[in-house]
Amino acid sequence: MFFRKPLTFVIFLIIFFSNINKVYSIEADVFVQSTVNRASKLLSENITKEQKIEELKVIAKETVDIIGIGFYSLGAKRKELSDDEEKKYFILFEKYFLISFSSRLSEYTNPEIDVNNKEVLNSNYTIVNSILKGTSERPEIMIDWRIYTKDPESPMIRDLIIEGLSLARTQKEEFASILDSNDGDIKALFKILEEFSN
Amino acid sequence: MKKILITSLVSLMIVSSAIADTDGNNTLSKKAKKPVVIKDCFEGLNRATFSLNEGLDKVIFKPVAQGYKKLPASFRTGTSNVLVNISSLITIPNNVLQGQFKMAGINTGRFVVNTTVGILGIFDVAEKMDFPEYEKEDYGQTFGVWGLDAGCYIVLPVLGPSTVRDTLGSFANVLGGDPYYNASTHGNNEYLSKSLYMKTKIASGIDFRAKNLDSIDNLQKNSLDFYASVKSLYLQDRQQKIANTNPTIEIMYEGDWEEIESQ
Numbered sequence: 001m002f003f004r005k006p007l008t009f010v011i012f013l014i015i016f017f018s019n020i021n022k023v024y025s026i027e028a029d030v031f032v033q034s035t036v037n038r039a040s041k042l043l044s045e046n047i048t049k050e051q052k053i054e055e056l057k058v059i060a061k062e063t064v065d066i067i068g069i070g071f072y073s074l075g076a077k078r079k080e081l082s083d084d085e086e087k088k089y090f091i092l093f094e095k096y097f098l099i100s101f102s103s104r105l106s107e108y109t110n111p112e113i114d115v116n117n118k119e120v121l122n123s124n125y126t127i128v129n130s131i132l133k134g135t136s137e138r139p140e141i142m143i144d145w146r147i148y149t150k151d152p153e154s155p156m157i158r159d160l161i162i163e164g165l166s167l168a169r170t171q172k173e174e175f176a177s178i179l180d181s182n183d184g185d186i187k188a189l190f191k192i193l194e195e196f197s198n
Numbered sequence: 199m200k201k202i203l204i205t206s207l208v209s210l211m212i213v214s215s216a217i218a219d220t221d222g223n224n225t226l227s228k229k230a231k232k233p234v235v236i237k238d239c240f241e242g243l244n245r246a247t248f249s250l251n252e253g254l255d256k257v258i259f260k261p262v263a264q265g266y267k268k269l270p271a272s273f274r275t276g277t278s279n280v281l282v283n284i285s286s287l288i289t290i291p292n293n294v295l296q297g298q299f300k301m302a303g304i305n306t307g308r309f310v311v312n313t314t315v316g317i318l319g320i321f322d323v324a325e326k327m328d329f330p331e332y333e334k335e336d337y338g339q340t341f342g343v344w345g346l347d348a349g350c351y352i353v354l355p356v357l358g359p360s361t362v363r364d365t366l367g368s369f370a371n372v373l374g375g376d377p378y379y380n381a382s383t384h385g386n387n388e389y390l391s392k393s394l395y396m397k398t399k400i401a402s403g404i405d406f407r408a409k410n411l412d413s414i415d416n417l418q419k420n421s422l423d424f425y426a427s428v429k430s431l432y433l434q435d436r437q438q439k440i441a442n443t444n445p446t447i448e449i450m451y452e453g454d455w456e457e458i459e460s461q
Contacts, residue, residue, distance in 0.1 A: 107416060
């Protein structure tokens with residue numbers, strides 16, 4: 001018998017299961033490059049803009065942590081929402097986010113992005129650095145990706161930082177401005193999100 | 199048995215240390231503090247000015263920028279290079295004021311090479327000579343580096359977003375801080391004039407607008423509150439420029455993200 005002693009067998013099991021985590025985890029930079037390649041391939045296809053938008057929404061649902069971004073965008077207000085308000089917010093936010101995200105990306109045709117570095121901030125976050133190659137119409141653009149890695153098997157995008165400007169922070173400050181202008185009334189934000197999506 | 203046990207424990211330690219390696223906090227991320235909130239003390243007036251600027255942009259700046267963009271790429275690149283070269287006359291003294299003496303030397307070298315070999319800056323010869331990437335500096339940034347508070351956020355007519363500190367920085371240009379302005383307005387020569395200085399500033403605005411036609415349109419189209427988006431982007435950009443450091447890692451504040459759980 002291979003495992004002559006129970007202790008050896010137990011140690012083998014510990015090592016085996018310790019390694020499982022490593023075997024199935026996806027490196028943040030590999031995840032970003034594969035996501036970018038997927039989006040890039042789609043954007044270079046000879047299909048209508050509407051088809052591209054629909055396909056980009058599918059990619060976004062699979063690779064972006066929309067719930068996490070939704071929570072972040074609300075700031076401290078998220079702690080004040082009732083269950084019903086939270087439910088309604090996430091339905092509206094997802095709709096808004098997918099339209100906004102896909103609309104922004106669909107403008108690009110065949111974007112070339114090279115992933116060149118990564119910086120592990122902690123067990124939950126890794127920043128992946130990439131470069132959107134320049135064309136005659138636009139200069140080279142530095143894009144950093146905040147990847148949520150709490151579940152290493154399923155990393156998710158939480159933010160895009162373009163030339164040092166965080167899109168999530170911009171969105172958060174935009175939502176805060178809307179709430180401040182309406183005495184913190186979440187219904188005002190719901191109304192604006194609804195109007196945007198319709 | 200002992201051998202197996204030791205080998206197993208060593209293997210376990212290697213695996214654990216490999217995981218711990220990626221688990222530790224990055225020291226860079228600790229440097230970022232919670233961003234200072236810059237008050238929008240005159241929001242009503244700012245929003246009104248912002249609307250005025252949007253109107254001016256729609257009627258004047260955007261159409262002009264669209265026309266400018268139709269010019270040959272080589273012409274636009276040459277114009278942009280000349281404007282960047284002129285801007286280094288403000289960057290160099292600010293490098294010195296911020297204690298970046300090496301960068302001041304590099305930028306002086308870049309200016310000399312591009313003005314002479316590059317024919318008044320039309321050709322970016324310094325780039326071909328592998329000079330480091332050019333980073334603009336201004337007096338607003340220098341005041342920020344010195345620790346001067348940004349003050350309130352303000353929107354200036356025509357010029358757009360600013361803060362009290364950045365507006366003071368702009369005044370420093372016309373109070374002797376910009377050698378190009380000094381030579382244009384007070385210099386006794388036949389080549390430079392106040393009107394040429396104004397034309398240069400207008401050209402800078404058109405060049406900026408033309409470079410950002412799509413991104414501004416996209417932002418406007420996808421913003422729920424365009425005023426708030428522009429304010430956020432402007433203030434983030436200034437924070438990054440004043441930090442003079444790794445644009446992403448060192449200016450990010452992690453506190454807001456730490457509580458967000460979705461997995």
